[in-house]
Each structure stands twice: as structure tokens, then as C-alpha cells.
Amino acid sequence: MNMQDNTGPLQLSNFLKHGAFYRLHGEYRFFSLSDSATTSKAAGETVWSPNFFDLQKAKHAVTAGMAISNISEFISDLEKNLQSEAVSPQTSRTWLAPNYQDYSKNFQLVVDEIKNGRIKKAVPHAVWTSNMTLSKLEKSTIIIKALEASVNLIPFGFWDSDGGILGTTPEILFHRKADFLKTMALAGTRAKTQNFNKDEFLNASKEREEHQIVVESMISKLSKLGEVTQSKCEVVEYPQLAHLRTQLELKLKATITNQEIVKLLHPTPALGVFPTSEMPWFKALPVQKDRQRFGAPLLFETQNEALALVCIRAIEWDLTHVWVSAGGGVVKESSLEGEWEEIKTKFNSIGKNLGLESIVK
Numbered sequence: 001m002n003m004q005d006n007t008g009p010l011q012l013s014n015f016l017k018h019g020a021f022y023r024l025h026g027e028y029r030f031f032s033l034s035d036s037a038t039t040s041k042a043a044g045e046t047v048w049s050p051n052f053f054d055l056q057k058a059k060h061a062v063t064a065g066m067a068i069s070n071i072s073e074f075i076s077d078l079e080k081n082l083q084s085e086a087v088s089p090q091t092s093r094t095w096l097a098p099n100y101q102d103y104s105k106n107f108q109l110v111v112d113e114i115k116n117g118r119i120k121k122a123v124p125h126a127v128w129t130s131n132m133t134l135s136k137l138e139k140s141t142i143i144i145k146a147l148e149a150s151v152n153l154i155p156f157g158f159w160d161s162d163g164g165i166l167g168t169t170p171e172i173l174f175h176r177k178a179d180f181l182k183t184m185a186l187a188g189t190r191a192k193t194q195n196f197n198k199d200e201f202l203n204a205s206k207e208r209e210e211h212q213i214v215v216e217s218m219i220s221k222l223s224k225l226g227e228v229t230q231s232k233c234e235v236v237e238y239p240q241l242a243h244l245r246t247q248l249e250l251k252l253k254a255t256i257t258n259q260e261i262v263k264l265l266h267p268t269p270a271l272g273v274f275p276t277s278e279m280p281w282f283k284a285l286p287v288q289k290d291r292q293r294f295g296a297p298l299l300f301e302t303q304n305e306a307l308a309l310v311c312i313r314a315i316e317w318d319l320t321h322v323w324v325s326a327g328g329g330v331v332k333e334s335s336l337e338g339e340w341e342e343i344k345t346k347f348n349s350i351g352k353n354l355g356l357e358s359i360v361k
Contacts, residue, residue: 031063098126125327134317167314188244206333226250240349271295294325
């Protein structure tokens with residue numbers, strides 16, 4: 001990736017106004033951004049951030065890489081910036097919790113269509129919301145918390161003057177180097193309680209059914225691009241949660257752009273509905289149309305490499321409010337209380353990972 005050597009106060013200020021970052025396999029990449037209409041792609045990495053339901057409704061920017069040689073020093077610089085900005089006490093943020101009745105209605109609509117044979121799986125979601133946009137202090141604090149996240153998670157962010165998204169996702173849509181592509185099916189969730197049993201989780205029928213739907217759907221799509229190699233299903237553990245994961249890889253047999261790969265794979269049944277032909281029905285469910293970038297791809301790309309993240313476990317904001325979303329896969333064995341508990345556990349995880357203590361319940 002192309003990097004600039006200037007990481008002084010001006011560069012940090014520009015980063016906090018309009019920036020992006022991610023960590024993958026222990027490697028951190030930070031970028032200050034500029035309008036793609038006025039900057040050549042040769043200047044650095046491009047970032048493409050569409051909405052979940054509308055890939056045409058996307059933000060697009062060209063980056064200038066920041067050469068960060070020491071992550072601890074960078075976090076220290078962010079903390080110093082926090083102290084310099086904290087002239088007055090931070091206004092306490094009030095959150096509106098997700099509505100259980102709204103979620104239960106969505107859940108029942110999904111279950112009814114599963115029983116009718118129309119679908120096999122869908123992922124309705126719920127949302128915490130709060131008035132007021134994200135302050136500079138909150139943004140810096142969340143970035144610091146994300147950068148300190150568990151090594152199994154992928155801290156990420158992308159924002160400009162109108163809003164943005166910050167999170168710690170466990171999921172990639174794909175990672176591409178030249179014509180070699182890696183991706184994953186990540187579906188099936190358990191809370192890391194005292195009674196958590198890795199072997200029991202790996203063989204749980206509800207979670208394995210949910211996971212297998214995603215695996216088969218992704219292999220069906222990827223097979224159009226090349227011969228797919230599939231790993232064994234495994235349990236991946238995070239601080240508060242565990243997921244089932246199957247890794248998939250292939251060598252691309254024909255020329256294809258990164259955005260074309262996104263359009264082929266997104267949305268997987270891990271975040272949407274299966275079969276994917278039922279997306280119009282799914283979008284029409286109450287609350288679902290307001291997904292914004294929850295579960296959407298976030299694509300970073302250069303000439304020879306691309307990384308598409310799945311935007312989950314994150315906070316989003318615009319000029320007037322902020323929101324946090326979480327969902328769970330509903331299949332024929334699902335129960336309303338079980339899915340609601342899973343969603344609450346995910347909100348708890350987001351709150352702890354990003355320092356949003358108000359949504360930790």
C-alpha cells in the first residue's frame with residue numbers, strides 16, 4: 001500500500017475528520033481520505049461503502065496512507081488529542097433500546113414463511129438509537145477501543161463529515177490478492193458463558209443448520225468463479241461470543257472486478273435471507289428497510305489486493321443521530337426467546353468492545 005510519512009498533528013486531524021482504517025492478521029492500515037472526484041486512484045487505496053440493500057447508494061473515497069510504525073504510539077497520540085479536545089464535560093448520551101414487540105413481529109413473519117416453505121433462513125435485526133451525532137471525543141474514544149480489540153476481531157472504520165461507521169467485525173466477505181480469493185461462512189452464535197461447551201456448540205443442530213445454509217449458498221456462487229476449496233467447520237472464540245466458521249478459497253479462473261465479486265456474494269444468508277431471490281420480501285419487513293450499512297460490505301482495494309469486510313458489531317452515525325444494530329439467523333428450529341437473547345448478547349459484545357457502556361445490559 002502507498003504510504004505518506006507525515007503523521008503529525010495535521011495528518012491526525014485530517015484522519016479524524018475524514019478517515020478509514022482496518023487491522024487484518026495483525027497488520028494495521030490507516031488512511032486519511034479525499035474526494036474521489038478530485039484525487040487520482042494512484043494516490044492510494046480506494047474505499048467503497050454501500051448500503052446493505054442498495055449497492056448503488058455508496059460512498060467512495062481515495063485514500064492517502066499514513067505510515068504508522070508503532071501502534072502504541074499512535075493510540076497515545078489519539079489519547080493526547082482526546083485530552084486536548086476535552087475542554088468541557090462530554091454530554092451524557094441517552095439511548096433508546098430496541099423494541100421487543102417490533103422484533104417479535106418480524107420473527108413471526110420469518111417463521112411463518114419458513115413453515116410455508118418460501119424461505120429457509122432470514123436474519124431480522126434490532127437497533128439501539130440515540131439523538132445527536134457522534135462527537136469528536138466519542139469518535140476518538142471508540143477508535144481507541146476498537147484498535148485494542150481481541151486479535152480474532154477486525155477493527156475497522158470509515159467516516160467523513162456527514163457520518164460513518166466504526167466497529168470490530170469477525171467477518172470478511174472476501175480477501176483477494178491478484179487472482180487468489182479467500183472468504184468465509186460465519187454463521188451460528190453462542191455466548192461465552194460459564195457453561196459454554198465448544199464441542200456441544202460445534203454439533204448443535206440449530207446452529208449447524210443455520211451455518212450449512214450459508215456454506216452451501218456461498219459455494220454455489222463461488223463455483224462460478226473457480227474451483228472452491230472448503231475447510232472443516234470450526235469454532236472461533238471471541239471475548240464474549242463464539243461463532244461457527246468454514247473457510248473457503250479459490251483461484252479465479254477469469255477476469256472479474258472486486259465490485260463484481262461483492263455483487264455476486266452480497267448479501268450472504270449470514271446477514272440476509274435464503275433463498276436470496278426473496279430479498280424484496282425481506283426488505284419489506286418492518287424495521288429491515290432501515291438497515292443502512294449493517295451487514296453491508298466495506299471494500300478497500302488497490303491494484304493487486306482487495307479486502308471486503310462485513311459491517312457488523314459496529315456503531316453508525318449521521319448528522320443527527322447514532323445507532324447500533326444486531327441480528328440473528330432464524331431457521332426452523334429457532335425460538336423467539338433464544339434469538340432475542342442472542343441479539344442482546346451481541347449488543348453486549350458491541351458495547352464492551354467499543355466502550356458503549358449504555359447498551360451493555
